[in-house]
Amino acid sequence: MTLRFHDSATAATRDFTPLKDGQVSLYYCGATVQGEPHIGHVRSALAFDQLTRWLQVSGYDVTVVRNVTDIDDKILVKAEENTEPWWALAYRFEQAFEDAYDSLGILKPTYEPRATGHIPEMHELIATLIERGHAYPALDDSGDVYFDVRSWPQYGSLTHQNIDDMQAAPDADPRGKRDPRDFALWKGHKEGEPETAKWASPWGAGRPGWHLECSAMVTKYLGTEFDIHGGGLDLRFPHHENEMAQSQAAGHGFANFWMHNGMVTYEGEKMSKSIGNTINPREMLELARPLVVRYYLGQAHYRSVLDYRPGSLTEAAAAVERIETFLDAATPFLAPQEQHGRLRDLGALSSRSAIPAKFREAMDEDLNIPAALAVLHETVRAGNSAIAAGDGKAVAKAVAAVMGMTDALGINPLDPQWQQGSGSEAELGALDVLVRAQLEARAQARTEKNWAESDRIRDLLGAAGVEVADTANGATWSLKK
Template sequence: MTLRFHDSATATVRDFVPLQKGKASLYYCGATVQGEPHIGHVRSALAFDQLTRWLQTSGYEVTVVRNVTDIDDKILVKAAENNEPWWALAYRFEQAFENAYDSLGILKPTYEPRATGHIPEMHALIQTLIERGHAYPALDDSGDVYFDVRSWKAYGSLTHQNIDDMQAAPDADPRGKRDPRDFALWKGHKDGDPETAKWESPWGAGRPGWHLECSAMVTKYLGTEFDIHGGGLDLRFPHHENEMAQSQAAGHGFANFWMHNGMVTYQGEKMSKSIGNTINPREMLELARPLVVRYYLGQAHYRSVLDYRPTSLAEAGAAVERIETFIEAARKQLFPGNGFGYIGTRPEAFAAAMDDDLNVPAALAVLHETVRAGNTALAAGDADRVQEAFLAVLGMADALGMNPLDEKWATAAGSPAALGALDVLVKAQLEARALARAEKNWAESDKIRDLLAAAGVVVADTAAGATWSLQK
C-alpha cells in the first residue's frame, strides 16, 4: 500500500513521496509556554505521535522536530501579572507540557529546540529577506523589522485568501508598517519590556517575532526543504501562512505537505474558560487512566472535530477494557507461565486504513472486530485462532501506541500487568490469613484483613475460600 495524506495547502489527498528514500522529516508546532497545556495542545501532539508511529511502522526512519516558543508577548504579559521572571514562567510551563506528553505516551521528538536558543539563525533569515526585498526595518525607527506581504505574490496561498480580504496583523504599531498586514520579524525593545527579554541585532536590541522563530528552527534541524509540517487547525492563519511566506520568500522549498488536526469541543461548543466548559489534561487524568485518556484523544480522525462529553472517558474506558480483557485472557491461555515473547501482526485492513490519511477510526474498527473474533475463538477453545487474534491485536495496538502490555502502560494502576502483580501479593496475604484462621489466631487474621482494607482491598469469605476485589 502507498501512504496517502491530506495536504492542507492543496486541499487534496496526495501520495507520500519522501524527499529522501526511506526517511521522513516532520516538524510540528509545539507549545507557547505561557500557561498549563489544554486538551487542544495534547490532541495535536497525539495526532502527530500517531503519524510518527505509523511512518516508523511503515519502515521510515523519522526525524521529528517539535519546537518550544519560550519568548513571546503573551509570556511577558503573564509573567508580569505573576510578578515572576518571564524565563522562569516559561520553563515551569514547559515542564507541565512535557509531563502531559509523557503521561500519554507521546514519543519524545528527535529535537525539541527553544526559540531563545536560535537568535543567530533568526538574524540570518531576516537579513536574507531584507536583501531579497521582502522585509524592511520599521518606518518609525522603533527597531522593528517587518515582512512585506505585498512583495510576495504567493502570500495567502496556504489558506487560499486574498490579501485585501485579510485583517491587519495585530503584532506591532501599524504606524511603522508599509501595509497593516505586514507582520513583525523582529520587535524592537520598548520601554517597560524586561531587560532580560532583548537580544542585540543589526536593527537594534529586541526579540524575535513568533512566526520567524519556527522558520529559523525548522531550517536548522531539517534543512530548507522537508517532508511534513503540522499543527492545529487554528495555526493555519496567520502563523503557518506567515511561516510559509517568509521561508519561501527566502528561497527555501520548505514543507512538502501541510497537515492540520481538528479542534476539541465540549458538547458541541467551543471550549471557553469564560463559560466554564473546559477540561484540561490533568483533570482528565484524574478521571481516567492515562491509556484511556490516550484512547479517547486519539480515536477520532485527526482532521475531524473531537467532541468531549461527560461520558466520553467512561466510553473510552469500556473500549480499552474490552481490548485488555481479551489480551489478558488470551495471554493466560497461550502463555500460562507469564514469560513470553511475540511478534505482533497487522491485518491488511488495518494497514489500509492507516495508509489512507491516517484513518484511525477505521483502524480501530478492525482492532475491535479482531477482539470480538478472538473472544469467539476463546469460547470455542480454538487455540490457533486465539493466537492469530492475540498477535494481531497486539500488533495493531503497538502501532497506535496503546499496547496494554507495553512497559509504559503495564506499570500503570489498573493495567492487566499491575493487577496481575497485585493479585499475587494479595493472595499471599490471604494465604497467611487462612493459616492464621486455621490456627484460631483471630488477632492475626483480623490484622491482615484490616491491612488489606486500608489498601483498598475488599475481602469476601466464601465456601470456596476468600476472594478479593478493589474497593469501588
C-alpha cells in the same frame, strides 16, 4: 504500500513520497509556554505521535522536531501579572507540557529546540529576506523589522485567501508598516519591557517575532526542504501562512506536506473559560487512567472535530477494557513463553507481520483511525469467539494482531507505560524473574501436596498486587488493575 495524506496547501489527499528514501522529516508546532496545557495542545501532539508511530511501523526512519516558544508577548504579559521572571514562568509551564505529553505516552521528539536558543539563525533569516527585498526595518525607527506581504505574490496560498480580504496583523504598531498586513519578524525592545527579554541585532535590540522562530528552527534541524509540517487547525492562519511565506521568500522549498489536526469542543461548543465549559489534561487524568485518556483523544480522525461531553471517558474506558479483557482471557491459550510476561515482546515482533490488511489500508489512507479501531475491535470479537470455541491457534493469531495494532496506535495495555507503578522494562523483567521463582516454589509445594504452602505463596503474591492464574500449561501471573 502507498501512504496518502491530506495536504492543506493543495486541499487534496495525495500520495506521500519522502524526499529521502527510507527517511521522513516531520516538524510540528509545540507549545507557547505561557500557561498550563489545554486539551487542544495535547490532541495535536497526540495526532502527530500517531503519525510518527505509523511511519515507523511502515518502515521509515523518522526525524521529529517539536519546538518550544519560550519568548513571546503573551509570556511577558503573564509573567508581569504573576510578578515572576518571564524565563522562570516559561520553564515552569514547559515542564507542565512535558508532564502531560509523558502521561499520555507521546514519544519524545528527536529534537525539541527552544526559540531563545536560536537567535543567530533568526538574524540570518531576516538578513536574507531584507537582501531579497521581502523585509524592511520599520519606518518609525522602533527597531521592528517586517515581512512585506505585497512583495510575495503567493502570500495567502496556504489558506487559499486573497490578501485584500485579510485583516491587519495585530503584532505591532501599524505606524511603522508599509501595509497593515505586514507581520513582525523582529520586535524592537520597548520601554518597560524586561531587560532580559532583548537581544542585540543589526536592527536594534529586541526579540524575535513568533512566526520567524519556527522557520529558523525547522531549517536548522531539518534543512531548507523537509517532508511534513504539522500543527493545529487554528495555526493555519496567520502562523503557518506566515511561516510558509517568509521561508519560501528566502528561497527555501520548506514543507512538502502541511497537515493540520481538528479542534476539541465541549458538547458541540468551542471551549471557553468565560462560560465554564473547559476541561484540561490534568482534570481528565483525574477522571480516567492515562491509557483511557489517550484512547479518547486519539479515537477520532485527526482532521475532524473531537467533541467532549460527560460520559466520553466512560465510553473510552469500556473500549479499552474490552481489549484488556480479551488479552487476559487469551493468556491461558498461549504457549508458556508467550504468556503475560512475554506478550509485550510478542506484540513488538508481530507489529509488522500480523497487522491485518484492513487496518493497514485504513492507516495508509490519511490515518483513518476510526476505521482502524473498527478493525481492532472486530479482531477482539473474533478472538473472544475463538476462546469460546477453544481454538488455540485462532486465539494466538488474534492476540498477535491485537498486539500489533495497539502497538501501532500507542494503546497496548501491556506496555509498561500503562502499568501503574510498574517502572521500566528492566524493572518488569526483574519482577518477572522474582515472581516466577515464587511460582516454581508454589508448583513444587503443589506437587508435594503441601496445600498450605501453596496458598501461602499465592496469598503473598496477591498482597503484592500479583494475580496468579492456574492453566493447563502451568501458572501465569499479571499485575492487578
